[in-house]
Amino acid sequence: MTETRPPAAAADLGVGLLGCGTVGSAVVRLLQTNGEDIRRRTGIGLRLARVAAAHPAKPREVRLEAGMLTPDAAAVVADDRVDVVVEVMGGIEPARTLLLDAIRRGKSVVTANKQLLAQHGPELFTEAKRAGVDLRLEASVGGGLPVIQPLRESLAANRIQEVVGILNGTTNYILTKMAEERWEYARALAEAQRQGFAEADPAADVEGHDAAAKLAILATITFGTPVRAGDVYREGIRRISAQDIQFAEELGYVVKLLAITRESDGRVEARVHPAFLARAHPLAAIGNELNAVFVRGDAVGEVMFVGRGAGGAPTASAVVADLIDIAWNRRAGAHGRVGFVAMSTRPLRPMEETASPFYLLMQVADRPGVFARIATIFGEEHVSIASVVQKSRGETADIVMVTHTTDEQQMRRVLSRLEGLDVVRTVRNVIRVVDGKA
Amino acid sequence: MTETRPPAAAADLGVGLLGCGTVGSAVVRLLQTNGEDIRRRTGIGLRLARVAAAHPAKPREVRLEAGMLTPDAAAVVADDRVDVVVEVMGGIEPARTLLLDAIRRGKSVVTANKQLLAQHGPELFTEAKRAGVDLRLEASVGGGLPVIQPLRESLAANRIQEVVGILNGTTNYILTKMAEERWEYARALAEAQRQGFAEADPAADVEGHDAAAKLAILATITFGTPVRAGDVYREGIRRISAQDIQFAEELGYVVKLLAITRESDGRVEARVHPAFLARAHPLAAIGNELNAVFVRGDAVGEVMFVGRGAGGAPTASAVVADLIDIAWNRRAGAHGRVGFVAMSTRPLRPMEETASPFYLLMQVADRPGVFARIATIFGEEHVSIASVVQKSRGETADIVMVTHTTDEQQMRRVLSRLEGLDVVRTVRNVIRVVDGKA
Numbered sequence: 043m044t045e046t047r048p049p050a051a052a053a054d055l056g057v058g059l060l061g062c063g064t065v066g067s068a069v070v071r072l073l074q075t076n077g078e079d080i081r082r083r084t085g086i087g088l089r090l091a092r093v094a095a096a097h098p099a100k101p102r103e104v105r106l107e108a109g110m111l112t113p114d115a116a117a118v119v120a121d122d123r124v125d126v127v128v129e130v131m132g133g134i135e136p137a138r139t140l141l142l143d144a145i146r147r148g149k150s151v152v153t154a155n156k157q158l159l160a161q162h163g164p165e166l167f168t169e170a171k172r173a174g175v176d177l178r179l180e181a182s183v184g185g186g187l188p189v190i191q192p193l194r195e196s197l198a199a200n201r202i203q204e205v206v207g208i209l210n211g212t213t214n215y216i217l218t219k220m221a222e223e224r225w226e227y228a229r230a231l232a233e234a235q236r237q238g239f240a241e242a243d244p245a246a247d248v249e250g251h252d253a254a255a256k257l258a259i260l261a262t263i264t265f266g267t268p269v270r271a272g273d274v275y276r277e278g279i280r281r282i283s284a285q286d287i288q289f290a291e292e293l294g295y296v297v298k299l300l301a302i303t304r305e306s307d308g309r310v311e312a313r314v315h316p317a318f319l320a321r322a323h324p325l326a327a328i329g330n331e332l333n334a335v336f337v338r339g340d341a342v343g344e345v346m347f348v349g350r351g352a353g354g355a356p357t358a359s360a361v362v363a364d365l366i367d368i369a370w371n372r373r374a375g376a377h378g379r380v381g382f383v384a385m386s387t388r389p390l391r392p393m394e395e396t397a398s399p400f401y402l403l404m405q406v407a408d409r410p411g412v413f414a415r416i417a418t419i420f421g422e423e424h425v426s427i428a429s430v431v432q433k434s435r436g437e438t439a440d441i442v443m444v445t446h447t448t449d450e451q452q453m454r455r456v457l458s459r460l461e462g463l464d465v466v467r468t469v470r471n472v473i474r475v476v477d478g479k480a
Numbered sequence: 481m482t483e484t485r486p487p488a489a490a491a492d493l494g495v496g497l498l499g500c501g502t503v504g505s506a507v508v509r510l511l512q513t514n515g516e517d518i519r520r521r522t523g524i525g526l527r528l529a530r531v532a533a534a535h536p537a538k539p540r541e542v543r544l545e546a547g548m549l550t551p552d553a554a555a556v557v558a559d560d561r562v563d564v565v566v567e568v569m570g571g572i573e574p575a576r577t578l579l580l581d582a583i584r585r586g587k588s589v590v591t592a593n594k595q596l597l598a599q600h601g602p603e604l605f606t607e608a609k610r611a612g613v614d615l616r617l618e619a620s621v622g623g624g625l626p627v628i629q630p631l632r633e634s635l636a637a638n639r640i641q642e643v644v645g646i647l648n649g650t651t652n653y654i655l656t657k658m659a660e661e662r663w664e665y666a667r668a669l670a671e672a673q674r675q676g677f678a679e680a681d682p683a684a685d686v687e688g689h690d691a692a693a694k695l696a697i698l699a700t701i702t703f704g705t706p707v708r709a710g711d712v713y714r715e716g717i718r719r720i721s722a723q724d725i726q727f728a729e730e731l732g733y734v735v736k737l738l739a740i741t742r743e744s745d746g747r748v749e750a751r752v753h754p755a756f757l758a759r760a761h762p763l764a765a766i767g768n769e770l771n772a773v774f775v776r777g778d779a780v781g782e783v784m785f786v787g788r789g790a791g792g793a794p795t796a797s798a799v800v801a802d803l804i805d806i807a808w809n810r811r812a813g814a815h816g817r818v819g820f821v822a823m824s825t826r827p828l829r830p831m832e833e834t835a836s837p838f839y840l841l842m843q844v845a846d847r848p849g850v851f852a853r854i855a856t857i858f859g860e861e862h863v864s865i866a867s868v869v870q871k872s873r874g875e876t877a878d879i880v881m882v883t884h885t886t887d888e889q890q891m892r893r894v895l896s897r898l899e900g901l902d903v904v905r906t907v908r909n910v911i912r913v914v915d916g917k918a
Contacts, residue, residue: 339797
């Protein structure tokens with residue numbers, strides 16, 4: 043049989059896999075189950091050549107041919123049978139060095155590594171361009187949900203005005219449970235951990251680090267200026283209370299952890315924070331562990347992509363689609379066909395120079411004249427109030443205020459003065475409002 | 481200035497436009513407003529070379545250089561300055577002959593023409609493949625919403641199990657208004673016409689022809705077997721009443737005109753009909769004139785794309801993205817890089833061999849024993865009942881029944897027997913139920 047191997051097989055793409063955990067195993071399984079179907083439909087043969095795993099002897103769910111596994115990732119990159127390197131090991135090093143080595147050897151690469159891309163993406167893109175190879179990253183944001191390709195290709199005719207994402211399934215699950223079950227944060231987090239949606243140490247999710255890394259990648263490819271995870275303004279969801287969520291409902295909002303990037307006046311802003319999102323906004327309906335990316339472009343108007351943003355099989359779906367694309371390019375002699383967007387280093391807009399409406403929840407002394415003193419501060423700082431709810435709790439009262447669009451700095455001055463006011467017991471929370479207007 | 485034209489311009493793609501109505505004008509405008517920005521971001525220059533319009537002297541919103549407009553579409557196709565032909569004139573002829581002429585001249589083509597593709601798509605794809613040119617069609621389904629590219633590329637690693645779309649904005653608007661305002665069909669249609677969402681003759685939309693053409697295209701590219709508009713089972717929304725919509729709400733559903741294509745046991749089904757869609761289904765939240773496409777694949781799970789499915793600027797967004805893609809291919813010497821899916825002619829599944837749960841609304845005589853006689857027919861035909869609501873109206877009663885999954889043929893037998901029953905005044909409506917389970 044070996045001698046009658048069909049000629050098409052000669053053009054198969056040899057895949058070297060770095061990492062064989064949840065995502066790596068799912069890539070192996072997907073190539074095994076759908077490989078022949080993919081060949082029939084697309085004309086592309088993908089052949090797993092070599093797999094690096096930290097512990098090759100460990101029992102795994104997927105079966106691999108003898109000799110396929112090695113602990114030596116560098117040997118996989120160097121292997122002549124490997125045409126393209128798939129990196130699903132995560133972390134910065136040795137992933138970065140291995141990918142740079144692959145690129146310099148003229149091998150195209152696929153990575154799902156959001157931390158690496160959000161820190162060293164521009165370096166990797168520059169090297170890939172220099173070497174004339176493809177660097178593909180669909181799996182790094184939104185799991186199997188197509189996000190990178192639509193932004194770079196399907197929407198390429200547009201000036202993109204903003205990209206707003208729900209990029210972290212764990213926090214979306216927690217906020218959905220808090221709203222539906224009227225649970226406090228701690229209980230919803232515990233349920234997310236029980237369901238396997240949250241890690242034992244949930245900081246990367248609930249503090250917004252995961253969403254910030256993904257947003258850095260989206261901002262970079264959307265606006266063509268390097269944005270790193272550390273450039274993204276970031277607030278997590280730990281301070282969100284059941285009370286905040288109830289007031290959101292009363293006022294016509296839902297609470298979501300949003301990742302927002304926009305361009306205006308030549309400057310790019312990138313921020314991750316909880317938001318009061320208008321119930322009519324398309325993202326407001328995205329519940330549980332789903333992810334979604336909402337894009338506003340000058341020609342297309344508003345479009346939204348929704349799907350499961352994590353998990354082995356969905357992420358493998360994106361990795362293998364990138365492999366097929368690389369194979370199409372290779373067959374057509376067209377490395378780097380969709381070049382990385384023109385990179386121009388533009389100043390980012392600091393958070394202090396952004397503006398939005400704000401929601402405030404504060405506890406005050408419940409006696410005459412208190413509200414007037416608070417309102418005076420808003421007036422003196424030129425912050426206009428859109429709505430107020432006051433609820434008496436005996437000696438104290440809760441005051442909820444929603445402002446009109448206000449400069450971040452104005453708001454900070456108001457907060458500083460409110461906190462110095464003797465009748466204000468505490469400002470419980472301040473949350474930006476996203477009303478969905480352009 | 482002419483002599484110092486930058487060398488990049490020499491590689492510009494010369495665009496010939498057939499048709500200068502709403503979409504054609506929007507393509508011209510988009511090239512004019514975003515052309516330089518597109519060049520900066522993608523490295524691609526798009527140069528409008530010649531435009532065919534039935535009435536060149538007619539006043540238009542867009543300005544064109546003198547001599548650009550001609551009534552002679554064949555001359556645009558033949559023009560040496562035209563590298564790629566964009567067809568946005570609509571209709572079968574002369575669009576088909578013009579596109580075939582362009583393809584045979586070795587020119588890539590972009591078309592937004594759903595009627596043409598839903599009737600002659602396979603012929604056009606075969607010719608494009610033979611000539612080694614690109615045939616791009618993103619604008620033919622869902623306006624600016626990326627649908628074709630995700631299905632052919634981003635989700636290429638998956639066996640697609642089903643594609644379910646809300647593909648017609650007019651009917652979605654009408655059904656949304658009926659639900660929100662509790663209007664009857666006629667009033668909602670009149671409002672859609674007043675808002676410009678429905679034509680004076682609404683048949684193409686409300687009878688499901690528009691959705692059927694788009695579904696034929698989606699089924700063809702998803703499953704690689706030719707599906708023509710005439711192959712699609714089709715029911716419109718004219719029979720939907722405010723009462724149906726109210727019962728849907730009571731039972732946990734919304735009413736949507738769905739376009740469904742699925743593969744099972746090697747056969748493809750394709751159908752457009754109103755459906756009781758479970759409120760928890762992601763498509764249930766898609767209101768007003770929005771379009772959405774929901775895809776279930778074996779690796780990615782469920783993903784959904786949402787956007788405005790019509791209009792000049794969104795459709796132009798898709799047309800120009802296709803032009804950029806063709807230009808990338810051309811620069812890389814890679815015509816036909818993403819070949820059309822392998823075409824295999826497979827038998828389609830006739831509607832009689834499909835199955836689903838059904839909703840029935842009937843008016844019956846309100847007297848003892850009637851329900852027993854009805855239930856007996858269901859029992860004898862082995863159709864299992866999931867829920868029943870009975871509402872007395874004096875001499876008559878309304879009976880609403882929802883069945884478990886039932887073969888289409890069984891259901892037809894039940895209906896035929898119910899209609900012969902003297903106590904059944906009328907079967908007002910029968911609507912398939914889509915619960916979102918795979």
